[in-house]
Amino acid sequence: KAGVTQTPRYLIKTRGQQVTLSCSPISGHRSVSWYQQTPGQGLQFLFEYFSETQRNKGNFPGRFSGRQFSNSRSEMNVSTLELGDSALYLCASSLDTSGDSYEQYFGPGTRLTVT
Amino acid sequence: AQSVSQHNHHVILSEAASLELGCNYSYGGTVNLFWYVQYPGQHLQLLLKYFSGDPLVKGIKGFEAEFIKSKFSFNLRKPSVQWSDTAEYFCAVHAGNNRKLIWGLGTSLAVNP
Numbered sequence: 001k002a003g004v005t006q007t008p009r010y011l012i013k014t015r016g017q018q019v020t021l022s023c024s025p026i027s028g029h030r031s032v033s034w035y036q037q038t039p040g041q042g043l044q045f046l047f048e049y050f051s052e053t054q055r056n057k058g059n060f061p062g063r064f065s066g067r068q069f070s071n072s073r074s075e076m077n078v079s080t081l082e083l084g085d086s087a088l089y090l091c092a093s094s095l096d097t098s099g100d101s102y103e104q105y106f107g108p109g110t111r112l113t114v115t
Numbered sequence: 116a117q118s119v120s121q122h123n124h125h126v127i128l129s130e131a132a133s134l135e136l137g138c139n140y141s142y143g144g145t146v147n148l149f150w151y152v153q154y155p156g157q158h159l160q161l162l163l164k165y166f167s168g169d170p171l172v173k174g175i176k177g178f179e180a181e182f183i184k185s186k187f188s189f190n191l192r193k194p195s196v197q198w199s200d201t202a203e204y205f206c207a208v209h210a211g212n213n214r215k216l217i218w219g220l221g222t223s224l225a226v227n228p
Contacts, residue, residue, distance in 0.1 A: 003158070004158075035218075042218055042219065042220035043205065043221075045217075045218075048215070092159075104216065106159040106160070108157075108158050
């Protein structure tokens with residue numbers, strides 16, 4: 001079974017631009033979560049989607065948004081990029097049938113550099 | 116607010132040394148506990164997890180962790196580390212009805228051959 005895939009793997013953008021990152025979960029997984037990983041802050045939760053609905057949201061500004069499609073693929077968008085948005089963006093999927101297991105499987109991440 | 120603390124940010128060991136990485140969380144109710152590992156250049160992957168039952172859980176590659184409810188701790192251990200254990204280790208907690216995983220800041224482990 002294929003793992004979680006994220007595209008693109010690397011991205012360089014300029015301040016003020018916007019960016020869209022994509023995540024394809026493991027087949028059959030319905031929950032997709034997004035994280036921002038930086039050396040000083042560790043993993044910061046952005047949001048979680050389940051069945052095309054945002055089920056949970058972290059403490060990030062409205063410039064960060066996401067969505068999930070009917071095939072469970074998810075995208076996140078960051079508008080008006082700032083230097084501080086440079087980070088590794090991780091996507092994780094989970095089977096989440098019972099709602100209790102919450103074991104997450106991670107993709108390789110998208111390395112975003114904002115100049 | 117719920118939080119997870121990993122006490123050791125950077126650990127350097129020699130091969131065959133014993134390892135213990137601390138993880139404490141702040142939440143008084145039911146928790147699910149996880150340790151994830153990120154090897155250099157690789158994905159985050161699950162090392163082990165605790166949901167219920169025996170508080171001593173065994174994971175992959177000889178790792179184990181003990182859940183001590185009274186201490187709100189879930190420390191990771193390995194009796195004898197190898198150079199290949201060099202990685203970043205993250206503790207994460209799923210607490211109560213909150214569907215978010217709360218993460219520690221991670222511990223960077225370097226094992227010298």
